[in-house]
Amino acid sequence: MSTMRSLTFDAIIIGGGGAGLRAGLELSQSGKKTAVLSKVFPTRSHTVSAQGGITCAIASADPNDDWRWHMYDTVKGGDYIADQDAAEYMCTEGPKAVFELEHMGLPFSRFDNGRIYQRPFGGQSKDFGKGGQAARTCAAADRTGHALLHTLYQANLKNGTVFLDEWYAIDLVKNANGDIVGVIALCIETGETVVVKSKATVLATGGAGRIYASTTNALINTGDGIGMALRAGLPVQDMEMWQFHPTGIHGAGVLVTEGCRGEGGYLVNKDGERFMERYAPNAKDLAGRDVVARSMVLEILEGRGCGENGDHVFLKLDHLGEEVLNKRLPGISELSKTFAHVDPTNAPIPVVPTCHYMMGGIATNVHGQAIAQNEDGSDRIVNGLYAVGEVACVSVHGANRLGGNSLLDLVVFGRAAGKYIESALNEGVEYLEPTQSDIDAALVRLNRWNESESGESVPELKRELQQIMQNSFGVFRQEDKMEEGVKQLSDLRERIAKAGLSDKSQVFNTARIEALELDNLMEVAEATAIAALTRKESRGAHSRYDFPDRDDENWLKHSLFFPNEKRVGKRDVNFAPKTVERFEPKIRTY
Amino acid sequence: MLQVSIYRYNPETDTAPYMQEFQVDTQGRDLMVLNVMEMLKEQDSSLAYRRSCREGVCGSDGMNMNGKNGLTCVTALSEVVKDNKLVLRPLPGLPVVRDLVVDMSIFYKQYERIQPYLLNDTPAPAIERLQSPEDRDKLDGLYECILCACCSTACPSFWWNPDKFVGPSGLLQAYRFLADSRDTATKERLSELDDPFAVFRCRGIMNCVAVCPKGLNPTRAIGKIRELLLANAT
Numbered sequence: 136m137s138t139m140r141s142l143t144f145d146a147i148i149i150g151g152g153g154a155g156l157r158a159g160l161e162l163s164q165s166g167k168k169t170a171v172l173s174k175v176f177p178t179r180s181h182t183v184s185a186q187g188g189i190t191c192a193i194a195s196a197d198p199n200d201d202w203r204w205h206m207y208d209t210v211k212g213g214d215y216i217a218d219q220d221a222a223e224y225m226c227t228e229g230p231k232a233v234f235e236l237e238h239m240g241l242p243f244s245r246f247d248n249g250r251i252y253q254r255p256f257g258g259q260s261k262d263f264g265k266g267g268q269a270a271r272t273c274a275a276a277d278r279t280g281h282a283l284l285h286t287l288y289q290a291n292l293k294n295g296t297v298f299l300d301e302w303y304a305i306d307l308v309k310n311a312n313g314d315i316v317g318v319i320a321l322c323i324e325t326g327e328t329v330v331v332k333s334k335a336t337v338l339a340t341g342g343a344g345r346i347y348a349s350t351t352n353a354l355i356n357t358g359d360g361i362g363m364a365l366r367a368g369l370p371v372q373d374m375e376m377w378q379f380h381p382t383g384i385h386g387a388g389v390l391v392t393e394g395c396r397g398e399g400g401y402l403v404n405k406d407g408e409r410f411m412e413r414y415a416p417n418a419k420d421l422a423g424r425d426v427v428a429r430s431m432v433l434e435i436l437e438g439r440g441c442g443e444n445g446d447h448v449f450l451k452l453d454h455l456g457e458e459v460l461n462k463r464l465p466g467i468s469e470l471s472k473t474f475a476h477v478d479p480t481n482a483p484i485p486v487v488p489t490c491h492y493m494m495g496g497i498a499t500n501v502h503g504q505a506i507a508q509n510e511d512g513s514d515r516i517v518n519g520l521y522a523v524g525e526v527a528c529v530s531v532h533g534a535n536r537l538g539g540n541s542l543l544d545l546v547v548f549g550r551a552a553g554k555y556i557e558s559a560l561n562e563g564v565e566y567l568e569p570t571q572s573d574i575d576a577a578l579v580r581l582n583r584w585n586e587s588e589s590g591e592s593v594p595e596l597k598r599e600l601q602q603i604m605q606n607s608f609g610v611f612r613q614e615d616k617m618e619e620g621v622k623q624l625s626d627l628r629e630r631i632a633k634a635g636l637s638d639k640s641q642v643f644n645t646a647r648i649e650a651l652e653l654d655n656l657m658e659v660a661e662a663t664a665i666a667a668l669t670r671k672e673s674r675g676a677h678s679r680y681d682f683p684d685r686d687d688e689n690w691l692k693h694s695l696f697f698p699n700e701k702r703v704g705k706r707d708v709n710f711a712p713k714t715v716e717r718f719e720p721k722i723r724t725y
Numbered sequence: 726m727l728q729v730s731i732y733r734y735n736p737e738t739d740t741a742p743y744m745q746e747f748q749v750d751t752q753g754r755d756l757m758v759l760n761v762m763e764m765l766k767e768q769d770s771s772l773a774y775r776r777s778c779r780e781g782v783c784g785s786d787g788m789n790m791n792g793k794n795g796l797t798c799v800t801a802l803s804e805v806v807k808d809n810k811l812v813l814r815p816l817p818g819l820p821v822v823r824d825l826v827v828d829m830s831i832f833y834k835q836y837e838r839i840q841p842y843l844l845n846d847t848p849a850p851a852i853e854r855l856q857s858p859e860d861r862d863k864l865d866g867l868y869e870c871i872l873c874a875c876c877s878t879a880c881p882s883f884w885w886n887p888d889k890f891v892g893p894s895g896l897l898q899a900y901r902f903l904a905d906s907r908d909t910a911t912k913e914r915l916s917e918l919d920d921p922f923a924v925f926r927c928r929g930i931m932n933c934v935a936v937c938p939k940g941l942n943p944t945r946a947i948g949k950i951r952e953l954l955l956a957n958a959t
């Protein structure tokens with residue numbers, strides 16, 4: 136391995152989705168030698184799929200809108216384990232970040248007065264929940280993610296960011312002091328493995344929805360960043376918190392945006408009843424996603440589901456009329472026709488709650504610095520490592536993310552991390568060079584696959600993993616099922632450790648990539664399972680039959696999963712915003 | 726049983742490309758072509774192709790299916806299969822890296838060449854730049870491009886001059902910025918395109934329009950650029 140090439144950058148950003156590109160832009164604008172490394176060409180990242188919009192109090196739909204209302208909604212939406220300093224930062228910095236996107240050229244839809252179009256989304260209110268539904272989600276039709284990702288890629292081209300397209304990051308390189316000093320990466324096209332050295336390694340690898348059998352996520356969302364962090368011995372936070380989106384197309388898993396309901400669509404059961412009126416009399420179909428998803432599952436369980444098997448409900452849009460559908464939701468009409476064989480102008484779309492978003496991730500502060508824990512429970516900053524976007528848990532989403540808040544999270548914290556890294560580099564940081572054995576340690580996994588003889592195949596093991604997660608860690612959870620799931624996962628881990636890679640070729644070997652991804656799915660699934668089993672309460676997206684109530688006394692906390700001991704600890708939630716009074720936990724109703 | 730014939734080429738082991746035959750039991754379901762490829766990959770893990778979103782928005786999986794370019798993830802078998810046969814080839818005209826994976830460098834280079842970003846030399850306001858809904862409407866049918874290259878690799882003019890003719894995708898993007906009321910670089914953009922090849926190699930064959938999976942119309946955009954160039958010249 137002594138012939139391995141090394142590359143050196145001031146900052147290496149792993150991931151070319153919205154978060155990675157925003158961080159990359161900030162750094163290349165500052166003149167730092169920055170590379171964005173991505174396993175797919177950047178515009179093929181999952182951000183491209185985001186539909187409904189980016190939520191932010193830019194005061195366009197309502198000139199009196201206030202970032203504090205947005206912050207309140209975010210904290211309440213997160214069932215009070217969102218960090219309030221981070222939510223405050225996101226909601227105050229948000230407008231600047233959104234206007235910057237517009238200045239870069241993002242083709243937002245517009246109101247007649249020329250300002251950015253905003254639509255209502257779930258969980259949004261005016262005046263701290265007292266002023267009715269707000270319309271706070273800035274949109275480019277229903278293709279906001281596409282518009283945002285392409286705009287950011289373009290801005291990076293303009294600013295000369297270096298791109299390592301179709302490179303796969305395998306594992307983090309850790310020096311003797313425990314600082315992260317780079318990453319091992321594989322050029323997919325040639326098969327060459329290199330060590331990329333840097334004083335700032337930014338994980339922006341996105342989500343991991345592919346741990347479930349049914350998900351709205353892209354095939355590439357395999358939680359690689361979480362896997363890398365866990366293998367480096369670092370803890371991850373709130374991994375039990377998975378959002379199930381109410382409107383995945385039944386059978387296909389493909390998403391139709393909450394913007395459909397924002398524009399006036401609603402859910403009905405087999406009797407044609409608008410059932411959300413019963414569960415959330417005020418917000419109805421625009422209650423928090425966790426609330427709507429649970430209500431749907433209850434309708435189905437109680438025999439009011441639609442279709443032959445009664446296993447879904449309907450999203451009704453036809454009353455909106457062709458013009459609204461064509462103008463505001465053109466992509467939805469396309470997806471619905473392709474994947475549900477339904478034209479929403481004249482028939483309802485069959486939908487079912489579908490795994491959508493990972494609220495948990497690598498704990499960070501508002502600068503994107505990764506956080507681990509000292510013996511005494513205090514925070515410890517992990518030198519050299521940063522995380523932004525869905526892989527991070529800063530935590531603005533707490534136990535349940537509000538629609539449109541992820542795209543805002545990406546650009547606000549991608550930007551913040553870029554700014555912080557710039558100043559840290561300017562002040563000068565020095566870490567111990569990695570030794571050969573530090574580098575070898577990060578190569579163990581790749582070598583294992585490369586030397587594997589025969590063994591069970593990757594696709595089959597992946598399918599089993601996804602099925603376990605689907606069965607035992609879905610919308611509703613309970614002890615015995617979860618215990619069984621944890622046990623199955625631990626058996627599966629042993630089998631994966633002996634699985635085989637039959638194709639050992641170098642050039643564009645996608646079988647090798649899928650094998651490496653399976654390791655990461657395994658890490659994410661296990662962290663999720665053990666954290667879910669440990670949190671003995673119901674909060675936000677984590678809903679237990681056996682512990683149906685929120686338990687603020689014991690669990691107004693983040694969970695932290697430690698990989699070496701497979702132990703779950705706790706971390707304090709931040710209740711100290713700088714410029715506003717803290718929001719006290721209240722019973723959450725919509 | 727569906728008969729699938731796939732273009733195979735691994736530069737490490739194959740001296741020349743060949744077609745490999747597979748049989749797939751679809752159980753009568755009208756699957757997407759991508760689903761069929763996933764089933765094949767389980768039979769032969771060495772089969773290489775790109776994919777990401779599996780819903781027609783990322784542009785990874787442009788491919789030639791029974792002679793027509795398209796995205797495998799949103800193309801149902803019923804749309805392409807003829808006589809129970811499906812022939813899958815890489816996008817035509819680009820170098821093959823392996824199997825169905827092509828080298829897109831020249832395609833991306835043409836994209837970068839048109840300066841695909843907003844240029845505005847006035848200071849940015851404290852809020853967004855205003856744009857009327859009518860002006861914003863002018864970007865519809867342009868900004869949605871997913872850079873899948875289905876169009877450019879169906880275009881004979883691009884096959885012959887991929888280094889000099891920008892191609893339908895790049896020109897659609899060029900027009901996306903020319904048409905944006907917020908962009909102030911119209912003159913520079915046009916002068917960059919003003920040579921016998923960049924735009925004028927388009928012969929109006931409309932292959933591009935026929936294959937675009939997003940229903941976009943590069944030919945029309947190219948026509949508009951021509952008009953601007955001609956108006957600029959006089």
Ligand SMILES: Cc1cc2nc3c(=O)[nH]c(=O)nc-3n(C[C@H](O)[C@H](O)[C@H](O)COP(=O)(O)OP(=O)(O)OC[C@H]3O[C@@H](n4cnc5c(N)ncnc54)[C@H](O)[C@@H]3O)c2cc1C
Pocket residue numbers: 149150151152153154155172173174175177180181182183184185186187188189190279280302303304305339340341342351352353355356359360390392491492523524525526538539540541542543545
């Ligand atoms: C269908 C859908 C619709 C959505 N709509 C909205 C919406 O309207 N509003 C909203 O706010 N949120 C929405 N979300 C959520 C939001 O889109 C995502 O949370 C967000 O885009 C994640 O961005 P990211 O930059 O963190 O990661 P991604 O965009 O997923 O990018 C991850 C990047 O990391 C790279 N990568 C990963 N692993 C590796 C590796 N090992 N080596 C190298 N590179 C790697 C990938 O190539 C990619 O470039 C939606 C999500 C889905 C699934």
Ligand code: SF4
Pocket residue numbers: 879880881882883892893926927928929930931932933934943944947
């Ligand atoms: S119309 Fe022009 S760009 Fe389109 S395929 Fe024909 S020659 Fe190519």
Ligand code: SF4
Pocket residue numbers: 869870871872873874875876877893894897936937938939940941943
């Ligand atoms: S114009 Fe259409 S076919 Fe061409 S690259 Fe864009 S989306 Fe693909």
Ligand code: FES
Pocket residue numbers: 775776777778779780781782783784785786796797798799
């Ligand atoms: S996989 Fe993204 S367009 Fe087909």
